[in-house]
Amino acid sequence: QVQLVESGGGLVQPGGSLRLSCAASGFTFSSSAMTWVRQAPGKQRELVATITTGGSTNYADSVKGRFTISRDNAKNTVYLQMNTLKPEDTAVYYCNANLRRGTYWGQGTQVTVSS
Numbered sequence: 154q155v156q157l158v159e160s161g162g163g164l165v166q167p168g169g170s171l172r173l174s175c176a177a178s179g180f181t182f183s184s185s186a187m188t189w190v191r192q193a194p195g196k197q198r199e200l201v202a203t204i205t206t207g208g209s210t211n212y213a214d215s216v217k218g219r220f221t222i223s224r225d226n227a228k229n230t231v232y233l234q235m236n237t238l239k240p241e242d243t244a245v246y247y248c249n250a251n252l253r254r255g256t257y258w259g260q261g262t263q264v265t266v267s268s
Contacts, residue, residue, distance in 0.1 A: 155179035155257045158167070158250045162262030173233040175248030175259055183226040185252060189233045191244035191264075201246070202233060215241075219220055238266045 163172040173189070189201040202222035203211045210222050221234040231248060245261040 155250065155252070157250060157257055157259035158265040159246065159248050159259040159262040160188055162246060162264045164237075164267065166268050167238060169238050170234070170236045171238065171264060172234065173246055173262060175231045175233075177229045177231070177248075177250065180250065180252055182224075183202045184227040185250050187222075187224060187231040188251070189222060189231075189246060190201060190249050191246045192261075193241075193244040196244075198247075199244075204231065213220075235264070238264075240266045242266050260266075 156178045158176045159173060161171060161197055161214045163171060165171055184206055186203060186205045188203045190198050191201050192198045195213045199213060201213050201216055204222045204224050206228050212220060224231045243264060245263050248259040250257045
C-alpha cells in the first residue's frame, strides 16, 4: 500500500523558512521521481519542484532560488526547504509520486506565510 505522509508545515512570517518532509512507503522510493505540488485557496494545483531518481531537480519559476528539493533514499523521504517565504507561498503542499500503478498523493500540509 502506497503511503505518502507530509509534515513540517505551519505559520511563518514573510522572509522566514520552513522545511517540509514527505515520508514514503509501499513502493521502491529510490526508483521513483518525486514531486511537490501546492494548492492555494481558489487556485489550481501548481507544480513546485521535482527531483528525479538521479537527483536532478526542476522548479517552478515562482520558487527558483528560494526553494530546494532533496531526497534521502535511505530514509525514503523527500524534502522541500523553503526560504525567503512570501505571502503568495501560502498553500497546502502535497507530495506526489507518479508510479506505473498510478499517481499517489499525500494528505497535504498547510503552509501559511503571514505577519
